[in-house]
Amino acid sequence: MTRKLKLQHWFPRDRLETLTDGIYAVALTLLVLNLKLPTDQLGAGRLSEALLNQLPNLLTWLLSFWVILIYWEAQVRLSRLVEQVDQTVLRLDYVHLGLISLLPFSTSLVGLDQDQRLAVLIYTGNLWLISALSVAKIRHSQEIDQNVAANHEFIEMAYAAKLMLVAMTAALLLAYVLPGWNLCLLLLPKFFSNKPR
Secondary structure, three states: HHHHEEEEEEEOOOHHHHHHHHHHHHHHHHHHHOOOOOOOOOOOOHHHHOOOOOHHHHHHHHHHHHHHHHHHHHHHHHHHOOOOEHHHHHHHHHHHEEEEEEEEHHHHHHHOOOOHHHHHHHHHHHHHHHHHHHHHHHHHHHHHHHHHOOOOHHHHHHHHHHHHHHHHHHHHHHHHOOOHHHHHHHHHHHHOOOOOO
C-alpha cells in the first residue's frame, strides 16, 4: 500500500512534455502577431518606410524568439536527463509555462516603445521569473535524482541556467538606467553557457 501511495506522487513525464511543447509552439507563433504594417503607410511606394518603422518590433520579435528557444532547449535537455516528475516539478512547470505564455504580451509592450522604462521592466521581469524558476527546477531535480547531479551535461545545464539568471538580474537592474539597451544582455548567456566552472 505504501508503494501505491508513493507512485501517486509522480506524474507522467510525456504528458508534461506534450503540454510544454504545445505552449512553447503557441508562444513562438504569437510573437509574430506584433509585426503588422499599417495599411495607411503602404500607398505610393512607401513600403520601405513602413518596414523601417517596424524595425523595433522586428528586433524585439527576434530577441524574444531567440530567448524562448533557449528556454525550450533547456526544458528538453532537463526532461531527457531527469525522469521523475513529482508534484513540485509539476507546479514549477505550471508557473514556468504561464510565464512563457505571457512573453508575447510583454514582447508587444517593448515593441511599442523600447525606451519606455515600465514596458522594459515588465518584459525583463517576465524573463527574470522564468530564469529563476529554471534554476529552482534544476535544484529540485538534483534533490529527487541524486545520480543526475554528477552528469556532465546536467552540470553544464545548471551552469547555463545560473548564468542566464545572472544576466537577467543585470538586465533588470539596467532597465532602470538604460531601458531598451539593457536587453542586449539577454544575448550573452548562450555564448558562455557551455563553459561550466
